[in-house]
Structures are given as C-alpha cells and as structure tokens.
Amino acid sequence: MDKTFEVIVVGGGFAGVAAVKALGRSGVKVLLIDQHNYHQFQPLLYQVATAQIGVSDVTRTFRGMFQRYRSATVLTAKVEAVDVHAHTVTTADGDTFHAQIMVLAAGAEANFFNTPGAEEHAYPLYSVTDAVRLGNAMVRALDAAQREGAESRGVHVVVVGGGPTGVETAGAIAENFRYVVPKYYSDGVAARSSVHLVDMVPSILGPFSDKNKSYATRRLQQAGVRLKMGSGVTEVRPDGVDFADGTSLPSQIVVWAGGLKAGAVVAQSGLEQGRGGRIDVNPDLTAPGSTGVYVLGDAANMTDARGEKLPQLGSCAQQAGKWAARNIHADLRGGTREPFAYLDKGYMAMIGRGAAVAEIGRKRLQVQGPLAFLAWLGVHVVLLSGNRQRVSALISWADDYLTHSRSHVVLGNPD
Ligand SMILES: Cc1cc2nc3c(=O)[nH]c(=O)nc-3n(C[C@H](O)[C@H](O)[C@H](O)COP(=O)(O)OP(=O)(O)OC[C@H]3O[C@@H](n4cnc5c(N)ncnc54)[C@H](O)[C@@H]3O)c2cc1C
Structure with a gap:
C-alpha cells in the first residue's frame, strides 16, 4: 500500500467522513485512518443501549461509504502518533x-x-462498544433482580449529566422500566427500579430556553425520572454515587454523560490545547502553530464566521468536514482558504414517546411535544448514514411506538 498521500484524515466520524467524501469526489488522493472499519452514529447510541434499535442501524462500513471514490483509501488502524511538522501519522x-x-x-472521549x-x-x-457494554450491564442487572425475586430491591440507574445525552438516556431507560421491562420480567422488577438524572448545575439542558427546560423537566418526571440537580458527584462506587451535599444514591449502573475532552491523538500532537483539551482552531479550521494541519469536530474549539463558539454537535462536525475539504482543495490546487461559515440549524433533544424539545435555526424557534418529536425523527432519519440503516431504524421506531417490543438483541460479552 502507498505510504504517501495528498491528504490523511485521522478519524471517520461526522467530520472525517464529510471531508473524505468531498475530497474523494474531487479526485484528491486521500487516506482515511480509523481504529474501526465502520462509521458510528453517536446521536442514537442510547437507543442501542436500550435495545430500541440495533447496532447495524447506527454503523456503516467505510469501504461501503467510499467505494465510488477511487482516490480515497481506507485503513483500519489505531493512530498512535502524529507529527504535525513532518506531516506523518504512525499507527499501532x-x-x-x-x-x-x-x-x-x-x-473526543x-x-x-x-x-x-x-x-x-x-x-x-x-461508541458502539460503550452502548453494547451499557446494554449488557442493564440486562445483567435486570436478570439478577428477577433471580432474587421478591427479595430484590430492583435496578437503580444514575445518569450523570443533564445535557442532551443524559436527558435522552435517562428518558429512554425510564420508558423501558415503565413499558418494556414489565412485559419481559415478572416479580415487580420494574416497579422497584428507578432512574435518577443528576447534575451539579441547577437545571437540565443548559443551552435550551427556560420554556423547553421546564417542559423537558416535567416530561422526564412524568416518565418516572427523578432529578437531583445542583450537587456534583464526588465519587462513583460499585454500588452507588456520592454527592458534594453529603447525600448518596444506591445504584448498580451509573451512566456517565458528564463531559467530554479531546481524544489522545490530539493530546499527543503537541498542538496547544484549549478548553476541553481541544485545539482552538483558526477561522479557516487550520491549527495555529503548524502548516497544513486541520483540526475538526469534537477535537476542535471551532468558531463561526462571526467568531461565535460552536458547540460539539454532529452538524458542526459534518459542516466543518465539508468546509475543510474546500479549503484543502484551495491549498492543493490553488485558491484562497475561507473562514468557516456555519449554517446554524439549532438543536434538539428527545425525551421519550411523543415528547421532544427543539430550538430551530439561528432564531431558536422553540418547539415542544409531538411536533418536536416528529422534527427529531425527520432530522435523525436524514442524518443517519445509509438507506438500509434509515429504513431499519424507522421500522424499529414504529415497532417500539406501537408495541413497546424489543426485537433487538444487545450483543457482547457477559462481563
Ligand atoms: C451519546 C451522544 C449523543 C449525541 N447526540 C447528538 C445529537 O443528537 N445531535 C448532534 O448534532 N450531536 C450529537 N452528539 C454529538 C456528535 O455525535 C459529535 O459532535 C460528533 O460525533 C463529532 O464528530 P467528530 O467527527 O468530531 O468525532 P467522532 O464522531 O467522535 O469520530 C471520531 C472518529 O475518530 C476515530 N478515532 C479516535 N481516535 C482514534 C485513533 N487513535 N486512531 C484511529 N481512529 C481514531 C473514532 O473511531 C471515530 O470514528 C452526540 C454525541 C454523543 C456521544
């Protein structure tokens, strides 16, 4: 295999895939290196963990994605070192x-x-591996509770972090306890189980409007989620969680949705790290202190053309990937790099059946309830990679909505 390329992209998430597609389309000789041979769709991982959809609905092989781009090469390997001055990448x-x-x-991690x-x-x-591990842990805890019978104290889950990931995960687990678990487990396992959503800040869904925060809080509580806000987690034990206010919650499963930092590759690169260990990139998405190095998506602190900080979102990463490809094209074929102009489509979070919140567009049009739920479905169907994945996810969602059945198996090791 060739060792020299016009462009090497490390990481095939939203940003990397968008960049490789755009570069491949214009015939740039590009190498994508990812530790997996598949792209994973993170926004629906919590649905994999709760068996609403299958692993194959949120994954797609890179070779399948790029087969039509003859100038694009895919390598499955873990990157251990990057030299941003020599422009080399070394794998494990x-x-x-x-x-x-x-x-x-x-x-990020x-x-x-x-x-x-x-x-x-x-x-x-x-990651998909994380989702499968969590799903396995849930099944093991439920099975154990059923084995213990009337003596069982149920399954208690604490979700740490009241951002969209924590809200969506807590909502999905609560719905499982309410509608799905009673179908498959006897002895009142579900009735004795609980889900707590905890955060050190006073309210959930930080960047959302007060109206949407109140709606989401109410709907989560109606679904059975207990909220504990305003006190940070000081320790996670095998059987519970301790808080700064001196209280504790017993739990067999603690889900960590409490924050992200840039991955090890960025830390090792020697580039100067900013908030969250990410690289504060220039407006054109290049990294300061180097030449010909772009940092994108969750690995970067990106700004839009007005200099406003952009959140760690799939849409930002995807648009940045496309934009970087344009600038790289200019670097290679002649032209001028342009500052990243992000098209702000807003954000949304699913709470549960028929309930979601959305703030649409730059003007943040606030929507709640069934309309936001439908918007969420539409956006995620469009964002999912691959037609088979889209159809399969839609069938799973319809099945779940109508029957509360779980036809997906959580695969993995029983550890
Ligand atoms: C649970 C969850 C829910 C989310 N929900 C939403 C949502 O509803 N809407 C939204 O817009 N955003 C959502 N996000 C955020 C969104 O998924 C991320 O912002 C987006 O995935 C970032 O894309 P990326 O390309 O920067 O990185 P990633 O998608 O994380 O991709 C990074 C890639 O790099 C690879 N990689 C990492 N290290 C190495 C290495 N050493 N060697 C080789 N390969 C490596 C990984 O395997 C991975 O494929 C969610 C995130 C999570 C975790």
Whole structure:
C-alpha cells in the first residue's frame, strides 16, 4: 500500500467522513485512518443501549461509504502518533504515512474530571462498544433482580449529566422500566427500579430556553425520572454515587454523560490545547502553530464566521468536514482558504414517546411535544448514514411506538 498521500484524515466520524467524501469526489488522493472499519452514529447510541434499535442501524462500513471514490483509501488502524511538522501519522502496527495536508478528526472521549471511581465504575456512552457494554450491564442487572425475586430491591440507574445525552438516556431507560421491562420480567422488577438524572448545575439542558427546560423537566418526571440537580458527584462506587451535599444514591449502573475532552491523538500532537483539551482552531479550521494541519469536530474549539463558539454537535462536525475539504482543495490546487461559515440549524433533544424539545435555526424557534418529536425523527432519519440503516431504524421506531417490543438483541460479552 502507498505510504504517501495528498491528504490523511485521522478519524471517520461526522467530520472525517464529510471531508473524505468531498475530497474523494474531487479526485484528491486521500487516506482515511480509523481504529474501526465502520462509521458510528453517536446521536442514537442510547437507543442501542436500550435495545430500541440495533447496532447495524447506527454503523456503516467505510469501504461501503467510499467505494465510488477511487482516490480515497481506507485503513483500519489505531493512530498512535502524529507529527504535525513532518506531516506523518504512525499507527499501532508501526506503519508511518506521509501527506501534504493532515486532518485530525479523532473526536473526543469521556471526561471524568478526576472523579474518584468514575472511570472504573461508570459507563460512558461515546461508541458502539460503550452502548453494547451499557446494554449488557442493564440486562445483567435486570436478570439478577428477577433471580432474587421478591427479595430484590430492583435496578437503580444514575445518569450523570443533564445535557442532551443524559436527558435522552435517562428518558429512554425510564420508558423501558415503565413499558418494556414489565412485559419481559415478572416479580415487580420494574416497579422497584428507578432512574435518577443528576447534575451539579441547577437545571437540565443548559443551552435550551427556560420554556423547553421546564417542559423537558416535567416530561422526564412524568416518565418516572427523578432529578437531583445542583450537587456534583464526588465519587462513583460499585454500588452507588456520592454527592458534594453529603447525600448518596444506591445504584448498580451509573451512566456517565458528564463531559467530554479531546481524544489522545490530539493530546499527543503537541498542538496547544484549549478548553476541553481541544485545539482552538483558526477561522479557516487550520491549527495555529503548524502548516497544513486541520483540526475538526469534537477535537476542535471551532468558531463561526462571526467568531461565535460552536458547540460539539454532529452538524458542526459534518459542516466543518465539508468546509475543510474546500479549503484543502484551495491549498492543493490553488485558491484562497475561507473562514468557516456555519449554517446554524439549532438543536434538539428527545425525551421519550411523543415528547421532544427543539430550538430551530439561528432564531431558536422553540418547539415542544409531538411536533418536536416528529422534527427529531425527520432530522435523525436524514442524518443517519445509509438507506438500509434509515429504513431499519424507522421500522424499529414504529415497532417500539406501537408495541413497546424489543426485537433487538444487545450483543457482547457477559462481563
Ligand atoms: C451519546 C451522544 C449523543 C449525541 N447526540 C447528538 C445529537 O443528537 N445531535 C448532534 O448534532 N450531536 C450529537 N452528539 C454529538 C456528535 O455525535 C459529535 O459532535 C460528533 O460525533 C463529532 O464528530 P467528530 O467527527 O468530531 O468525532 P467522532 O464522531 O467522535 O469520530 C471520531 C472518529 O475518530 C476515530 N478515532 C479516535 N481516535 C482514534 C485513533 N487513535 N486512531 C484511529 N481512529 C481514531 C473514532 O473511531 C471515530 O470514528 C452526540 C454525541 C454523543 C456521544
């Protein structure tokens, strides 16, 4: 295999895939390196963990995605080192590749903020592997509760982090306890179980309007989620969580949706790291202090053309990938790099059946309830990669909505 390319992209998430597609379309010789041979759609991982949809609905092979782009090459390998001055990338297998332009789009990982016990005992939700692990843990805890019979105290879940990921995860688990678990487990396992959503800040869904926050809070509580806001987690133990206010919650499962930091590749690159360990990129998405290096998506602190900070969202990463490809084209074929002009489509969060919140567009048009739920469905069907994945997810959602059945198996090791 060639060792020299015009462009190397590290990481095939939203940003990397968008960049490779755009570069491949215009015949640029590009190498995508990812530790997996598939792209994973993070926004629906919580639905994989709760068996609403299957692993194959949120994954798609890179080779399938790029087969029509003859100038694009895919390599499955973990990147261990990048040299942003020599423009080389070295993989765990010991191979080194060189390119004129490097794109670091290796995403983020859970940030446990040095909370004792969190890394050992909590379940992050940032990859398909994480989702399968969490789903397995849930099944094991439910099975154990059923085995214990009337003696069982049920399954208690604490979700740490009241942002969209935490809200969606807590809502989905609560719905499972209310509608799905009673269908499959006897002995009142579901009735004795609980879901707590906790955060150190006073309210959930930080960037949303007060109206949407109140709606989401009410709907979560109606679904059975207990909220504990305003006190940080000080320790995660195998059997519970301790808080700064001196209280504790017993729990067999702690889901960590409490923060992110840039992944190891960025930390190792030697580029100066800003908030969350991310790189404060220039307006044209290049990294300061280097030449021909772009940093995109969750690995970067990006700004829009007005200089406003952009959130860590799939839509930002995807648009940044496309934009970087344009600028790279200018670097390689002649032209001028342009500052990233982000088209702000707003954000949304699903709470549960028929309930979601959305703030649409730059003007933040506020929508709640069934309309937001339908908007959420529409946006996620469009965003999902692959027609088979879209159809399959739609069938699963319809089945879930109408019957509360779970036809998906949570695969994985029983550890
Ligand atoms: C649970 C969850 C729910 C979310 N919900 C939403 C939502 O509803 N809407 C929304 O807009 N955004 C949502 N987001 C955020 C969105 O998914 C991210 O902002 C987006 O995925 C970032 O894209 P990225 O390309 O920067 O990184 P990622 O998608 O994280 O991709 C990074 C890629 O790099 C690869 N990689 C990492 N390290 C290495 C290495 N050393 N070697 C090789 N490959 C490597 C990984 O395998 C991965 O494929 C959610 C995120 C999570 C975790």
